[in-house]
Amino acid sequence: MSDSDEEASCPGDLDIVNSHLDVMNSCSDEVNTLQESLNKVQRQRADLAQRWTAQLVCWAQSLGRDRLVRATKHAAAQRHCEDTLKAVGLASKLFMKAVDAGTSEDKIVCLRKEHARRVSEFQVSKHQLVEVQRLSQMSPAAVKAATPYFIAEDEYLTDLRQIEAYTVDVEQLLLTAKGRYRGAMNALEALSDSIHQQRAEASMDM
Numbered sequence: 001m002s003d004s005d006e007e008a009s010c011p012g013d014l015d016i017v018n019s020h021l022d023v024m025n026s027c028s029d030e031v032n033t034l035q036e037s038l039n040k041v042q043r044q045r046a047d048l049a050q051r052w053t054a055q056l057v058c059w060a061q062s063l064g065r066d067r068l069v070r071a072t073k074h075a076a077a078q079r080h081c082e083d084t085l086k087a088v089g090l091a092s093k094l095f096m097k098a099v100d101a102g103t104s105e106d107k108i109v110c111l112r113k114e115h116a117r118r119v120s121e122f123q124v125s126k127h128q129l130v131e132v133q134r135l136s137q138m139s140p141a142a143v144k145a146a147t148p149y150f151i152a153e154d155e156y157l158t159d160l161r162q163i164e165a166y167t168v169d170v171e172q173l174l175l176t177a178k179g180r181y182r183g184a185m186n187a188l189e190a191l192s193d194s195i196h197q198q199r200a201e202a203s204m205d206m
Contacts (some may be wrong), residue, residue, distance in 0.1 A: 020188040021184075023184040024188075027180045027184065034170055034173055037170050038174065045163045048159055067142065068146065068149065070137075071136075072148035079127070083125075084118065084125040091111070092125075095114075132160050
């Protein structure tokens with residue numbers, strides 16, 4: 001019989017003690033499992049980073065470091081231009097939908113302003129892309145040659161985001177399990193203190 005069982009002064013207390021112990025045992029197993037999962041995903045992240053670093057070296061040797069840097073700036077400007085164009089399309093759809101639905105004039109005015117803002121952002125991004133293209137002095141063939149690198153980079157970033165999201169989930173579950181363990185342990189200690197106090201008061205009354 002454990003110390004906690006011996007301290008239980010009645011069957012009801014014993015049931016509570018066993019309940020808290022069950023929670024602690026369950027949480028302990030869960031913590032161990034989650035910690036193993038966390039360790040595993042951290043190793044996966046380290047392996048992913050190591051592989052990507054090796055690939056970067058290969059790409060730099062294949063394309064040339066300077067060309068890779070210029071191609072990266074070009075791709076970033078191109079992606080930003082595409083994103084702002086998509087935003088213009090979405091703002092246009094929302095505006096037309098509001099007009100067709102007979103939305104209030106105030107709402108339409110807000111949507112018109114949002115559309116104008118998105119158009120302005122696209123025009124700026126388009127100008128930036130042209131400027132990057134001018135400064136990079138990269139031919140269409142050179143840009144095309146770097147395309148496989150950006151595909152590989154996107155795959156790496158996708159894998160990295162998945163690992164990071166999974167890591168956050170496991171860490172949150174781990175904190176929750178540890179919190180439940182501490183809660184059960186604190187409740188068990190509180191019960192023990194209460195039993196000791198009851199016994200002390202009972203002995204004083206004798």
